[in-house]
Amino acid sequence: MNKEELIAKLKPIIAPYIQDEESFKNLTEDTDFVNDLKINSANLVDIILDIEDAFDIRLENEDMEQMLDVKSAMNIVTQKLQG
Amino acid sequence: MVGNDIVDIALAQQQSNWKRPRYLDKIFTQKEQDLILQSDLPEIKLWQLWSMKEAAYKLYTQINPCRFFNPKAFECTFSNGAEVTYDTFTCAVKTETTSNYIMSEARLKQDEMLSSVIEFEASSVSTQSEFLKDCLLSEVAHYFQTDRKQLNFVKQAYGIPTIEYNDKMINVSLAHHGQYGTIAFSR
Numbered sequence: 001m002n003k004e005e006l007i008a009k010l011k012p013i014i015a016p017y018i019q020d021e022e023s024f025k026n027l028t029e030d031t032d033f034v035n036d037l038k039i040n041s042a043n044l045v046d047i048i049l050d051i052e053d054a055f056d057i058r059l060e061n062e063d064m065e066q067m068l069d070v071k072s073a074m075n076i077v078t079q080k081l082q083g
Numbered sequence: 084m085v086g087n088d089i090v091d092i093a094l095a096q097q098q099s100n101w102k103r104p105r106y107l108d109k110i111f112t113q114k115e116q117d118l119i120l121q122s123d124l125p126e127i128k129l130w131q132l133w134s135m136k137e138a139a140y141k142l143y144t145q146i147n148p149c150r151f152f153n154p155k156a157f158e159c160t161f162s163n164g165a166e167v168t169y170d171t172f173t174c175a176v177k178t179e180t181t182s183n184y185i186m187s188e189a190r191l192k193q194d195e196m197l198s199s200v201i202e203f204e205a206s207s208v209s210t211q212s213e214f215l216k217d218c219l220l221s222e223v224a225h226y227f228q229t230d231r232k233q234l235n236f237v238k239q240a241y242g243i244p245t246i247e248y249n250d251k252m253i254n255v256s257l258a259h260h261g262q263y264g265t266i267a268f269s270r
Contacts (some may be wrong), residue, residue: 019208038208044152045109065151065212
């Protein structure tokens with residue numbers, strides 16, 4: 001899966017939890033879940049669970065630690081898929 | 084220093100399905116999960132523990148500037164009053180629960196609560212956060228008996244909020260969720 005495909009797969013997972021439409025429209029690797037998309041921190045857990053389900057992977061607490069932006073989410077998913 | 088957090092109970096019920104598989108296990112230690120599930124009001128207990136963790140995280144990152152997401156590593160304990168422990172860090176936490184919101188405040192030592200709670204009229208998140216910042220600046224100006232123009236709201240590294248006043252840096256904490264916000268500053 002290349003970067004564009006990965007972002008395309010992540011976008012609908014993130015969509016239900018965003019509170020800033022404008023940032024979501026312009027989503028890039030550098031988009032921050034909390035600062036840009038204004039996602040409630042309790043919903044970060046939902047995103048993590050949704051990612052686990054969508055990619056059939058399991059994320060440990062250490063993996064979650066940096067899951068605060070699109071780039072980190074992509075890195076962790078890529079690692080797990082290769083793992 | 085002070086860290087705080089607030090949960091709008093009605094909104095949390097809408098936004099989060101805590102009964103989904105693995106949800107509790109991602110956020111709470113086994114002991115915390117037992118506390119939640121044995122409680123008469125499991126959902127209220129859950130958001131109480133969550134807000135305690137968030138408040139403690141905000142206090143911790145004021146002392147050790149950094150940014151991460153690991154709520155499970157911040158463990159709530161109640162044997163010595165309400166406390167949250169993360170690694171070697173421990174803080175005292177007070178919680179105010181009403182039928183509408185749950186607000187927690189973390190301090191290094193047990194102390195009187197500094198946080199005030201604000202109910203929003205506007206519904207846009209960005210308007211709310213501006214309003215909240217405004218209320219905080221007013222409170223700080225009033226406390227120091229100065230003009231608001233002398234105060235600068237500055238986000239330090241890792242987004243940690245502060246107010247600069249003369250050559251002082253005042254630690255502050257703000258949180259908002261749904262119709263409620265909370266603000267506090269060190270004094």
